[in-house]
Structures are given as structure tokens and as C-alpha cells.
Amino acid sequence: MPRRELNERQAATVQRLLEAGxxxxxxxxxxxxxxxxxxxxxxVSPATAYTYFSSKNHxxxxxxxxxxxxxxxxxxxxxxxxxxxxxxxxxxxxxxxxNPHVAAGANFALLxxxxxxxxxxxxxxxxxxxxxxxxxxxxxxxELVDVLVLAFSGALLQAGMGLITYAELGDRLDTVVATILxxxx
Amino acid sequence: MPRRELNERQAATVQRLLEAGxxxxxxxxxxxxxxxxxxxxxxVSPATAYTYFSSKNHxxxxxxxxxxxxxxxxxxxxxxxxxxxxxxxxxxxxxxxxNPHVAAGANFALLxxxxxxxxxxxxxxxxxxxxxxxxxxxxxxxELVDVLVLAFSGALLQAGMGLITYAELGDRLDTVVATILxxxx
DNA sequence: TCCTATGTTGGACAGGTGTCCAGTCAGGTG
DNA sequence: CACCTGACTGGACACCTGTCCAACATAGGA
Numbered sequence: 561m562p563r564r565e566l567n568e569r570q571a572a573t574v575q576r577l578l579e580a581g582x583x584x585x586x587x588x589x590x591x592x593x594x595x596x597x598x599x600x601x602x603x604v605s606p607a608t609a610y611t612y613f614s615s616k617n618h619x620x621x622x623x624x625x626x627x628x629x630x631x632x633x634x635x636x637x638x639x640x641x642x643x644x645x646x647x648x649x650x651x652x653x654x655x656x657x658x659n660p661h662v663a664a665g666a667n668f669a670l671l672x673x674x675x676x677x678x679x680x681x682x683x684x685x686x687x688x689x690x691x692x693x694x695x696x697x698x699x700x701x702x703e704l705v706d707v708l709v710l711a712f713s714g715a716l717l718q719a720g721m722g723l724i725t726y727a728e729l730g731d732r733l734d735t736v737v738a739t740i741l742x743x744x745x
Numbered sequence: 746m747p748r749r750e751l752n753e754r755q756a757a758t759v760q761r762l763l764e765a766g767x768x769x770x771x772x773x774x775x776x777x778x779x780x781x782x783x784x785x786x787x788x789v790s791p792a793t794a795y796t797y798f799s800s801k802n803h804x805x806x807x808x809x810x811x812x813x814x815x816x817x818x819x820x821x822x823x824x825x826x827x828x829x830x831x832x833x834x835x836x837x838x839x840x841x842x843x844n845p846h847v848a849a850g851a852n853f854a855l856l857x858x859x860x861x862x863x864x865x866x867x868x869x870x871x872x873x874x875x876x877x878x879x880x881x882x883x884x885x886x887x888e889l890v891d892v893l894v895l896a897f898s899g900a901l902l903q904a905g906m907g908l909i910t911y912a913e914l915g916d917r918l919d920t921v922v923a924t925i926l927x928x929x930x
Numbered sequence: 931t932c933c934t935a936t937g938t939t940g941g942a943c944a945g946g947t948g949t950c951c952a953g954t955c956a957g958g959t960g
Numbered sequence: 961c962a963c964c965t966g967a968c969t970g971g972a973c974a975c976c977t978g979t980c981c982a983a984c985a986t987a988g989g990a
Contacts, residue, residue: 567966567967569966569967569968570967573967573968591858594945594946594947595946595947595948596946596947604968604969605968605969605970605971606948606969606970607949607950607951607968607969607970607971608967608968608969610947610948610949611967611968614948615947615948616946616947616948667856668853668856668857670906671852671853671856671905671906672853673776678907681906681908682908685903685908703920703921703923703924704924706917706920706921706924707896707921707924707925709899710895710896710897710899710900710903710921711892711895711896711899712895712899713898713899713902713903714894714895714896714897714898714899714900714902715895715899717898717899717902718870718895718898720856721855721856721866722863723866723867723870732891735888735891736888736891736892736895738888739888739889739891739892739925740892740924740925752936752937754936754937754987755937758937758938779975779976779977780976780977780978781976781977789938789939790938790939790940791939791940791978792938792939792940792941792979792980792981793937793938793939795977795978795979796937796938799978800977800978801976801977801978
């Protein structure tokens with residue numbers, strides 16, 4: 561499986577698959593999306609799609625991962641940690657709000673046991689930790705980062721399950737951040 | 746679909762299905778589990794299984810829900826809210842630790858869009874909220890309950906994804922609870 | 931005793947997943 | 961120019977899910 565070191569032609573194929581995945585996701589949502597549809601949309605055979613993405617979950621997870629890393633974290637230099645962390649959660653929830661299907665797709669895709677999904681899961685988790693740590697700045701402690709990341713994942717989960725909308729998520733997390741950091745600093 | 750008001754015979758069938766589900770879950774895990782295997786194990790036809798459980802996810806979610814409500818929350822009357830909340834998280838993580846397959850099953854089952862799953866999701870979410878609220882006692886505020894439930898779901902999620910073990914979960918949540926309640930009360 | 935409601939069955943169905951592999955096709959190399 | 965390597969194809973495969981429905985069995989009422 562040539563998942564490393566893609567040549568130009570392969571990279572183009574992957575690109576087309578990702579774009580087709582995005583389009584298909586927006587049209588039919590993550591559950592109804594099928595790998596074969598995406599392949600057809602990308603003008604590629606299903607076998608080829610499975611050459612680059614080991615599973616539907618892998619494809620969905622990759623779409624989320626791309627969206628995440630393409631959005632660089634806000635470089636807020638406000639004096640208050642609360643403000644900086646809120647800027648971060650806002651940026652992340654806005655991302656989900658703008659791409660609700662991608663977020664929803666990631667939601668169940670990331671639970672898969674496929675090794676490729678596992679890899680992405682770790683990357684995404686690490687990215688969250690790094691961003692919260694950076695936002696906390698000198699206020700950062702392992703405990704605070706941990707709580708923030710856990711609460712944030714929990715919030716994403718609830719949004720993914722449809723208990724709250726991604727729009728409400730932003731406001732709700734403002735309160736959460738205040739509650740966690742409020743008395744503490 | 747007679748999902749309400751089961752007569753004795755039906756209740757017995759459901760019971761056998763749930764027990765078979767539990768056994769199968771312990772043997773092969775949530776992903777490899779198939780409805781037809783469970784039906785066979787229960788000595789029942791697949792069609793019958795689908796009469797009572799609208800999907801594999803529904804079955805898994807029901808197993809978790811039963812485990813949850815069968816375990817009554819600890820009636821700790823310690824003076825400190827932190828201690829009481831910790832007693833609660835301990836009880837919950839112990840439950841998951843004793844039934845890791847059930848917890849893992851619930852983990853992806855509860856993300857499903859099946860209406861029956863949705864119903865259970867709300868019930869389970871409500872149960873968490875009620876228990877945290879009770880554990881907080883007079884210290885309870887909507888914000889605190891919210892943060893605790895979010896962090897707790899996030900933690901369950903991470904455990905379900907295999908980032909941490911259910912055993913570590915207990916210790917980790919002790920720290921989380923302290924961080925959230927620590928300065929605040 | 932017969933009859934009828936109702937729980938259960940078996941098997942077919944459409945559609946999905948992920949795998950496999952012999953075969954095609956184009957571009958760079960000798 | 962002929963060749964070969966490597967990306968891509970297409971179609972079959974095993975197995976899953978969830979649905980449907982005519983047929984069957986087995987209670988309890990007439």
C-alpha cells in the first residue's frame with residue numbers, strides 16, 4: 561500500500577478523491593456516503609479508491625484532518641488565558657460550523673479500529689493538545705490542558721450526536737472555559 | 746413494532762437476546778459482532794431479533810443502558826462535593842472497567858442515527874446529568890454539571906478509542922474533578 | 931375440540947463493505 | 961522504437977446489514 565511518498569500522479573488521484581469525498585459528503589451526509597460513489601465522482605475505480613484509503617472511515621477521518629490542519633490556530637496574544645482559549649474554541653467550532661458534514665463524518669469515523677484511522681486519531685488528538693497548551697501559554701498545566709481537551713471532545717461528541725448544534729457549541733464552550741479557568745486563573 | 750408492552754413470551758425472547766448479545770460481545774467485541782450471530786446464540790431467527798432491536802447499534806446501546814441503570818449511583822453523603830463527585834466517576838468507570846466490551850460497544854453504537862438509538866442516547870445523557878447534579882448537591886450549578894458531563898463524555902470517548910485504558914480513566918478523572926471543582930469550591 | 935390471534939420462522943432481497951487479481955494502458959528508459 | 965514498470969481497471973468474491981412476507985406453531989377463547 562503506497563500510503564507514503566506519493567508521486568505526482570498518485571497525489572492528483574488522492575486529491576480528486578478527497579474533493580469528491582467533500583462534495584459527496586455535503587450532498588448526502590456521512591452515513592449515506594459510499595466509497596464507490598466517491599470513486600465514481602472522482603472518475604476513478606473503487607479499487608483505486610481503496611488503494612489510497614483503507615476504509616470509508618479512513619477517508620472521512622482524512623477529510624477532517626485536512627480541514628483541521630489547513631486552519632492555522634489563531635495567534636491571539638491577549639493578556640487573559642480565558643480570552644485566548646476562547647479564541648481557540650471559537651476557531652474550532654467555527655470550523656465545524658462551516659463544514660458540519662465533515663465534522664459529523666469525523667465523529668463516527670474516528671471511532672473505527674482501522675489502523676489508518678487510529679493514526680489520524682492520534683494526530684488530531686495531539687493537535688488539540690498542542691493548541692490548547694499554546695493558548696494557555698504561561699498558565700498551562702498538564703491538568704488544565706487535559707480537562708480542556710476532554711471537555712472539548714465531549715462537546716464535539718454531543719454536537720456530533722445532534723444534541724446541540726455546532727452554532728450553540730461556541731457559546732456553550734465559552735461558559736465551559738470560564739468555569740474551568742474562572743477561579744483558577 | 747411492539748417495543749412497548751411486551752408480554753411474557755416476548756420479554757423472555759428479549760432477555761435471551763440481551764444475554765446472547767452480552768456473551769457474544771465478550772467473545773468477539775463490538776465490531777465483529779453480528780446480529781445474526783446473536784440471534785443464533787439466543788436460539789432465535791434473525792428476523793425475530795430485528796423485531797425487538799431495530800439495528801445492531803440499538804442492541805449494543807440497550808446493553809449499555811441496562812448496565813448503567815442496574816448500577817444504582819453511590820449514595821455518598823460526604824461533606825465535600827469533590828469527594829462525592831469522585832465517588833460517582835469511580836462508580837461509572839468501574840462499571841466500564843468491569844464490562845469493557847459493553848462500554849466499547851456503546852461507544853460507537855450511540856453515534857448511530859437510528860431513532861431507537863437516539864432515544865437511548867437521550868436517556869443515558871439524562872442519567873449522567875441527574876447523577877452529577879445529585880453528587881454536586883448544594884454546590885450544583887448548571888455550568889458545573891455541564892462541564893463535568895462534557896469532560897466525562899470526553900473521557901469515555903478517549904477510553905473507547907483506546908487512547909487510555911478504563912483503569913487509568915478512574916485516576917485521570919480524579920484529577921479532572923479536582924481541577925474543575927478545586928478552586929471553585 | 932376447533933379456531934384464531936400472535937410470536938416466530940426461513941429465505942429472498944437490495945445494497946453496502948473491503949479484498950483480490952488478472953488485465954489494460956501510458957510514460958520514461960534502454 | 962520497443963519495452964517494462966507501475967497506476968489503474970473491472971468485475972467477482974464473501975460477508976454484512978436491514979427489510980419483507982408468506983407460512984408455521986402454539987397459546988387461550990369459543
